[in-house]
Amino acid sequence: MPKSQENKEVAGMEQIGAGTTPLMQRVKEMQAQREKDLTNSPEKKDIPTSATQKSIIKCQICNDSQHTSTVGEDGVSRSRRCECLIREIKMRRLKFAEVPLELKDHKINDFRLDLYLSPQSKDLAAKAKRMAANYVKGFEEFQAMGKGLYLYSAMPGSGKTRLAVSIGNALWDKYGVSVGFMTVIGVLEKIKSTWDKDDKEGMKQSQESLIKNICDADVFIFDDIGTERPTTWVEEMLFHIIDTRKTRLKPTIFTSNCAAENLS
Numbered sequence: 001m002p003k004s005q006e007n008k009e010v011a012g013m014e015q016i017g018a019g020t021t022p023l024m025q026r027v028k029e030m031q032a033q034r035e036k037d038l039t040n041s042p043e044k045k046d047i048p049t050s051a052t053q054k055s056i057i058k059c060q061i062c063n064d065s066q067h068t069s070t071v072g073e074d075g076v077s078r079s080r081r082c083e084c085l086i087r088e089i090k091m092r093r094l095k096f097a098e099v100p101l102e103l104k105d106h107k108i109n110d111f112r113l114d115l116y117l118s119p120q121s122k123d124l125a126a127k128a129k130r131m132a133a134n135y136v137k138g139f140e141e142f143q144a145m146g147k148g149l150y151l152y153s154a155m156p157g158s159g160k161t162r163l164a165v166s167i168g169n170a171l172w173d174k175y176g177v178s179v180g181f182m183t184v185i186g187v188l189e190k191i192k193s194t195w196d197k198d199d200k201e202g203m204k205q206s207q208e209s210l211i212k213n214i215c216d217a218d219v220f221i222f223d224d225i226g227t228e229r230p231t232t233w234v235e236e237m238l239f240h241i242i243d244t245r246k247t248r249l250k251p252t253i254f255t256s257n258c259a260a261e262n263l264s
Helices: 021-040 049-056 083-093 119-137 139-145 160-175 184-193 207-216 232-247
Strands: 012-014 067-071 077-081 149-152 179-183 219-223 252-256
Touching (some): 077 083, 119 160, 139 160, 179 184, 179 207, 184 219
Parallel strands (some): 219 252
Antiparallel strands (some): 012 149, 067 077
16 A cells, blocks of 8 residues: 555544364374384485474474364363364355455554554554454454444545454454455445356356355455445345344454444
C-alpha cells in the first residue's frame, strides 16, 4: 500500500457483536530403520545426522506421520490427529479465501503508526492496534460468545483491511482456527458465478456449497461491507450469511467506510 494512502486518518473502530496402534508402531519402526540406513550410508558420513533430520522432518511432534499416540488411564494407547494435520485440513477448507498477497504474512506488530501524520489519526490508529491485539489475546472468550469486530474508517486506504487480515493471521497462527477472507462484492460475485448454466462439466462450486463454506469458517472477514449495491437479493443474501454465522456463534470481522449505524 502506498505511504500516501496509509497516511489517511482512521475514523474509528468498534467491536460488535483405536485400532491404529499397530500402524503407529510400524511407522515408528520404519522411521527408525530409515534413520539407521541414513546413518550407515556412505553418502551420509560427512553430513551431521541432526542437520539431515531437520531438513527432512517438518513436524517435530509427529515426525511427519500426522498422528500422535497417547496412553489413557485405562492403559490403552490411542491415536489422534497431530496439530500439523489439523492445520492442513483447515487451510484446505477455505481455498476460495482471497487474501491480498502482500498481506498474506502480515502481523499486527507490522501495523506502522509512524505512517499516520496527525496526532489524532496516530492516536486512533494506536487504539485500533491495541484493540486488535486484545481481541487476539482474548479470542477464546470472544469466540464462545460469537463476537467479532467492526473496523470502520470514512477514509479509504486507512489500514482497515491490513489490520483485519493481521488479526486473521494471528488467530490462525495462535489458535489454529480456519479464517476466510473476501470482499463483500467478491462474495456476491462468486455466488452469482454459480448460476452459470453453461457449466456442463460441473466444474464450478455450487451456491449451496459456497455459502456453506462461508458459514462454516471459524472466523470470516468481510472486507468493504457497504460498498455493494443494496438490492433486495443482496440484502437477503447477506442477512442469511451473517445471521447464520451469528446463530452458530461464529465470529465475523467487518471492514467498512460506513459507520455501522449507517448501513442499510
